[in-house]
Amino acid sequence: MAQNVVSRLQEEENELSERLSRARDALKDLGNEVKDNERKYNGLCSQLHALKQQRTNKVTAFGGQKVLSLLQVIETHQRKFKSPPIGPIGAHVSLVNNEIWALAVECAIGRLLDAFIVTDHKDSLVLRACAREANYFNLQIIIYDFSRPRLNIPSHLLPSTCHPTTISVLHTEIPTIWNVLVDMGGAERQVLVQNYDMGKNVLWGFCPNNSPPNKRIRNGRLCSSIENQIQDLENELKIVQELLKDGKLRKRNVEIASQNLEAELQNLKRRRIGEERVFRSKQLAWKDMNSSKIVEPAPGPTTSMEETQREIIQVQEDIKSKELILEQVLLRMNMVEAKASDLKRSFENLCDSANVEIDGIEGAERELLQTEQEIHAAEAEKAHYDRVMQNKVLHDITEAESCLKELQHNREESFRKASIICPESEMVSFEGCVGSNPEQLSAKLQRLSQRLLQETRRFTESIDDLRLLHDNKQLKIAKRQRTYASFREKLEACEKALELRWNKFHRNANLLKRELTWKFNGHLMKKGITGKIMVDYERKILSVEVKMPQDASGNNVRDTRGLSGGERSFSTLCFALALHDMIEAPFRSMDEFDVFMDAVSRKISLDALVEFATNQGSQWIIVTPHDISMVKTGERIRKQQMAAPRS
Structure with a gap:
């Protein structure tokens, strides 16, 4: 009976394994399908983006x-x-x-x-x-x-x-x-x-x-x-998006089903293992019972079936208790082996660290021996130089010190005698006397005496009056110098501010000129024309250069009179829109700007004007004698058509 249950569980387990493998294969195929659809979706999005850009330009x-x-x-x-x-x-x-x-x-x-x-x-x-x-x-x-x-x-x-x-x-x-x-x-x-x-x-x-x-x-x-291509791409993109969504949903369902199969397979494995253990225990008990029947004598008439069942149950309990003891012993053995391996690794680490410390100690000992040798050599050199100092150098130093004391005494005596003749305070007042010998001072004194005699003959005022006049002049000069210094600082600050503003002015002028050219060229590109605005601030000249797309020579038209009437009107309109984009005004008006334009240029110009006015949010009044039915009436666009004049 137990063997039939085990075989039946084994068959169910094999069947579930096959179903799980098929589910995994299906999941892998769905994953590849989803990846292919994602790649296709990304490629279609990039193509659609490129086509939309191509539609714009x-x-x-x-x-x-x-x-x-x-x-x-x-x-x-x-x-x-x-x-x-x-x-x-x-x-x-x-x-x-x-x-x-x-x-x-x-x-x-x-x-x-x-x-x-x-x-x-x-x-x-x-x-x-x-x-x-x-x-x-x-x-x-x-x-x-x-x-x-x-x-x-x-x-x-x-x-x-x-x-x-x-x-x-x-x-x-x-x-x-x-x-x-x-x-x-x-x-x-x-x-x-x-x-x-x-x-x-x-x-x-x-x-x-x-x-x-x-x-x-x-x-x-x-x-x-391009519009048809964009429409086809959008339709195909929707189809691919639906396929991608459906594939992800099916993949999610298969994943859930595979997870359920895995859980069911695990449960079935646990049941099968339990039944196998029960079957093996019964089989072992049956073998023990047969062996006991062979060894022991035939049972008496008092042996019954209940005693046999009790013995079988007792044997099964003994087997289970021994299995538990065996599992505990195996667990303890694993713990002891892990602990032994840890102790072995820690012992190896300790040996490595001890070897490193021993190497460090040996290196320190070698350094210590080398240091002791250097100390002995330094002490020997010190003793040698001490003997040299005692025998040779110290005697010369003593003689030099006695000579120095004698010279200092002579200097002090000479300084005392010189102070009696001319005090030191008076010598400081004379410039250029520091470090001069007596002969130089005598020659300088003679030159000063001659100059004093000459100046006395030229000026009859006393020396005190001249000194007072000199002091007054110095005060005035110092006052004027301070005034001039303050004026110079203010002037430098003004020059720096002027230079900074002048540089900013030139930079803003160049940026405005560049911005005007970009905006002008941007409006011209709506008709496939390129151009440039040249502004000469020094000569106060503004010139317009236009290059037509059909002109293969690469020559620019520097004079708008060389263009046709429609091209000149469109270029003038682009220049006016570029200027309007850079200035502010409560309202703007244009009168008969498209008189000399053909139908294509008139449509492009009207579309450009309406788009510019709606994007900028400004108020425009446009007067034209032509048909304006091509302009669509919007929330902010009003059309007023006057009745035909009476004959």
Whole structure:
């Protein structure tokens, strides 16, 4: 009976182990699935963020925020370039009418779209320094001569196929970019096909692996339908998010189920071990009973089954008590072994520390012996020098001391005699007498006597009057000097304050000029135009430079009269908005600012004005004779349209 119970528990345990292993495998698979969905979710989020940046500014599709920082640094250091660099190439290239080749073009020349073009090696070094300043370390720089005209490729050098090439589906207004795509990218030799079979036909049975370098690319960066891509990405992101949430939920459920299985398996193991112990105890008791039957004589008729059961129970109790005693003995033995190992380690540590102390004591003894030897040598030298002092030096010192006493006595006698002739207080009043011998003093006294005689002949006043006049003049001079010193301190303080304010004024003027240029350029970028405002404070001249995106020569228009009417009006509006952004006014008005603009420039200008006014929170009055239906009425925007004048 007990053996059947143990076997049944063993089978249940094996079954639970298999179920637990299957649950763990499923948990591992769910974990991998969740990780894959998380990676996919993060990749879709990064792609969506990049597309939103591209929707705001097309340039960000070819380098992200780093390329914007690089363009600002290039604008700051533009005077260092021989010719302004062109780039990124993708910002100056567009597809011709059909956007189905966007991904194919991306795979063909995708790396060149992020590159910048310079005219010589010196400009490439300057551009590399600008890239380091903008933290754009992997910038691709292409050196190409800007003066070369646009390449004309003969028809016999082009692929003989009816399919389009990469260069045929691209459009650019800058000849240098066209030449770089041909010379560096081989765009005129890359044939674009719609599917794999057409590619085999074009390549005569040979089809290389033309997989894109970035497998996460959903569409080319040159594609203009960004809104559809963003919508598709958002839908897919929602699906992946739901899958991720469902996977985490299923993983959590499997984890709970596996934990329950582990707890049930542990309980079953404990039950099985208990049943095995009971079965073994019964088996041992049965063997002891059989052995006792063989040795002892046959029992009398008074032996009964109850006595046998009592003996079995007694034997089981004895076995359990002995097992408990054995466990206690094993526990004590383990404790004694652990204590013995601890004592052994402490003894080894004590031996090590004793060895270290013995080495230190031996070193100290050697140092002590060396010190005693040095002391004996020093005592011998001291005795030698004492003998030398007694025999030679001490006699000379005694003679020198007696000579010194004699000289001091002679000096005191000479000083007493000299004090009788001229007291020391009078000698101090005369300058330059310290350290002079009698001959020098006699010559100086004779010169002073001659000068006194000459001055007496020149001035008839007495010496007391002259001294009084001298003292008065000295007092006036000291008073004037103190006055001049105070004035000089005030003047220096004023000069420092003036210099500080002048420096602050120049710094603020330069910063305002730079801020005006940045704001002006920021408004111009809405139409793809770049510009700069030059302010000469000394000559009191303000000039505007504008560079159109279609101008590949790199020349800036320094006079707005060289622009068309719409371009000049848009540039003037950007300059006015830059000034309005730097000053405060209760309300502002603009009258017929878009008279000379075309429809595209008028829409961009009206959007810029409305966005500027709503963001700044200022009050604007805009008067225009054109249609303003494109302006949406908002909470803070009011439109008033006057009736047509009567004929």
